[in-house]
Amino acid sequence: MATAPGVDPEVPLTQDVSWIAENYPLGEGRNVHVSVFLIRAGEKNILIDSGSFYHRESLVRRISRATAGAGIHSLVLSHSDYPHSGNIPAFRRRWGDFEIVASSGEPEIQGLPYARRSRIGGSLEVAGRVLDFLDPPLADRSHTSWIYDRGSSVLFVADGFGYHHADDETGLTSRQLPDGFRSEEIYTFHRDTLIWLRYADPSVLMGVLREMLEEREVSWVAPIHGNPIAAEHLDDYLERLEDGVRRIVREQAV
């Protein structure tokens, strides 16, 4: 079972942003989220990422329930990696030719010739909502953007800020994790996902990351591959992340 039965169709983060958590089991008691987020912008619904085709039926069902059948009006992609963009044709068949905002890469090369393009460092009004597209310090693909929703102060991030959560932690935010985040699972996620961290200068990387977070009010960091991190838990996560990056560098010495 990819996503645990009984998981709520959506997990509210703010008044108008919710998390539709999908789970992918990695084995040995470890899992990774491959999620999407829903912004209710008045009468319009904006989806952040389309999720994986692996969760297609579940996503269609849960998005339909969460939007009372209205579906989505705009889709904003963090990047065009398949687990993030794998449901566009299926969603369009279901909900019509909604607007697609591609990440900052060349839309044609990413297989999205019909998409509106975002630019790192720029902002776009999407369904009446202003979204900022940020240069992501923790990412792998060149065309990845982090997306900051000014209306809710939620920062949507891929692929960094992930977490290899335990079987009973699917769909739990940092406020619901019984014992908070564990350093080991932050470390393993980043070690296995962002391979370039083996070359990183942790001080430089973490400095840029902290600066980015200090420049704006952040209510939640909402990772596609992790459990959402509430503002009050962000410092704790960052400390564990920095330890994890230092461990990756130490253990994978050239």
Added chain:
Amino acid sequence: MPREVHPGIHWIQEFGPDRPGIASSLIDRGAHWYRPGREIHVPQNAFLFAGEQTLLFDTLSPAADEQILADLETVLDGRALDYLALSHPDVPHAGNTFRILERHPGATLVAPRFGRTHELYHLEDAHKVGPGDSLDLGGLRLHFHDAAFLDAAMSMWMTEETSGMLLPVDWMGLPLMDGEGLLFADEFRSPVDVDRYAEFHGRVMFWMRYVDVARTQAEIDLLAERYRPAMIASAHGPVIRADVPRYFEMMKEVVERVATGGRTGVL
């Protein structure tokens, strides 16, 4: 038309769209190799290895779906495609996988072994390879390796033994001007130098701005020593067939340039 770069090894190139945004950026910073008014392209390369058996390494992007099928037909000239190998399941590298497999249903799909999320890329049934694995095509012999400089975690590099070719995928790419398609690096009329490579890596390997320069340069030295390639065939740059060690030295400078100068843009 594909170009044969070594007996039995054919270079298939998607030249890609004109990138005026990159051209503007080059003008703004006075890139010495760029001639204003010239088009700028970032190519996608695929390579067909034709021994007694055949293997295609990468698929080009979905924008070139008809091209890859036509070029394959030209090179195969009626022969079967035996293997389709993906360096990594990224859209510009793997976006035509199903089109190619529809046309060549007997081909075995080969994918990197790394990671535990193959199902999320429809690769659960692929033949998975990694360091230590080889494939003898009869006349050409392929070896698979961990990717040292990469974007997606599920990635691999490849070498071909008889040609001494290293295929480092996203590493060692660069932007081309119009007229520079399918040229060996030594055939360019304008410089193939650090500045041009830094333009590419400052976009694709933007993370180099966060690296420990000495540590990363040490890795490049190790790669040069480990592979000692006679040819380099990147997925986004010209094929290099002469003076190969000089390019490893250039890449060490590229790391320093990106780490100190920051990201040059996106692709």
